[in-house]
Amino acid sequence: MTLGEAKDLVREHFGRLGFNSTMLVEALKQGRRLVEQQGNFWWMRAEKDFTLTVDQGEYSIIASASNGLNLPDFKQPIALSYRDVDGTDWSPVSLGERDKSVLDLLYQTDDEGAPQDAVVFVNTLHLYPPDPDAEYPMRLYYFQWTDGPTSNTETDDLLTQFPEALIYAAHVVGYEQILKDFQGAGYWRQRFEEQLVLLKRENIERLQVSQLTFEPRSGPGHARNWSNTNYPSGYQR
Amino acid sequence: MDQVAYKTPNEAILVSVDMTEKVGAADASLASLVCDIDESDGTAADSLDSGLTSSGLTITFLFSGGTDGEDYTLHVKGTANSTAIIAEKVIEIRVRANLVGVL
Numbered sequence: 001m002t003l004g005e006a007k008d009l010v011r012e013h014f015g016r017l018g019f020n021s022t023m024l025v026e027a028l029k030q031g032r033r034l035v036e037q038q039g040n041f042w043w044m045r046a047e048k049d050f051t052l053t054v055d056q057g058e059y060s061i062i063a064s065a066s067n068g069l070n071l072p073d074f075k076q077p078i079a080l081s082y083r084d085v086d087g088t089d090w091s092p093v094s095l096g097e098r099d100k101s102v103l104d105l106l107y108q109t110d111d112e113g114a115p116q117d118a119v120v121f122v123n124t125l126h127l128y129p130p131d132p133d134a135e136y137p138m139r140l141y142y143f144q145w146t147d148g149p150t151s152n153t154e155t156d157d158l159l160t161q162f163p164e165a166l167i168y169a170a171h172v173v174g175y176e177q178i179l180k181d182f183q184g185a186g187y188w189r190q191r192f193e194e195q196l197v198l199l200k201r202e203n204i205e206r207l208q209v210s211q212l213t214f215e216p217r218s219g220p221g222h223a224r225n226w227s228n229t230n231y232p233s234g235y236q237r
Numbered sequence: 238m239d240q241v242a243y244k245t246p247n248e249a250i251l252v253s254v255d256m257t258e259k260v261g262a263a264d265a266s267l268a269s270l271v272c273d274i275d276e277s278d279g280t281a282a283d284s285l286d287s288g289l290t291s292s293g294l295t296i297t298f299l300f301s302g303g304t305d306g307e308d309y310t311l312h313v314k315g316t317a318n319s320t321a322i323i324a325e326k327v328i329e330i331r332v333r334a335n336l337v338g339v340l
Contacts, residue, residue: 004306151278
């Protein structure tokens with residue numbers, strides 16, 4: 001279903017002149033936000049390639065200043081990888097497994113080397129050791145807030161496979177704002193929540209990262225790039 | 238013309254926009270006529286209108302074509318000749334090939 005078709009379906013309920021187009025667009029956007037606030041869905045996945053700056057261990061996620069990643073719609077990190085400067089293999093960086101307060105204790109402020117640990121603290125990506133010794137290529141996998149199509153003739157996964165979620169959410173807004181029928185709005189809110197259940201079920205089946213895995217945090221089974229010998233002093237293997 | 242109109246992609250409709258309520262009785266004609274047309278995503282589509290003219294305080298033009306399923310927002314502007322009041326009205330034209338029924 002295209003965005004225009006979704007609009008027409010909502011309009012038929014209120015009269016084609018009854019729902020101001022500007023407010024209808026906002027109602028559909030609100031529906032998308034309500035869906036995405038419920039969890040991290042498959043269409044929200046994204047990845048960002050960037051390059052480290054030598055001796056810079058902090059990078060803004062939402063801004064572009066100071067070599068920031070410029071991801072204003074960033075929601076939640078998934079994973080982080082790095083490559084050697086001329087390498088072709090990606091190596092994992094332990095992202096979010098330890099709190100910043102713990103990582104600050106594990107590393108010295110002037111420790112140098114390839115990134116081994118990372119944490120997102122508020123809207124900043126902190127790397128450890130805090131002084132990268134080369135311009136390592138990095139790849140951040142993350143979930144982002146989406147805007148959806150802006151043109152009537154466009155569509156996306158949410159509009160194609162679960163358009164009712166957006167349509168019912170727009171009905172809730174219309175019933176409350178235009179018809180002042182709060183009981184009717186409650187009916188459409190219930191229909192919207194039914195769609196959320198179906199969405200979450202589909203999301204679990206699609207997103208492998210939603211599955212729980214148990215991985216040893218130390219010992220031979222722990223995912224580490226042991227070929228990198230540039231460990232700071234006192235680093236515990 | 239109503240603030241919202243429907244047409245099929247093949248139709249060419251005459252659009253009349255009366256600016257009397259905006260300009261008032263002190264002026265009798267308009268100049269500097271402008272019609273800016275945007276698609277639903279803000280893309281300009283100014284080639285869809287033609288023959289922009291005014292008679293008194295009413296601006297008239299022909300709107301033709303358009304993509305099926307698209308909503309076009311038209312900003313129609315004119316400047317009153319005597320008072321220099323700039324009058325603008327925003328109307329919407331929805332192009333639909335198969336939609337039937339009343340507004």
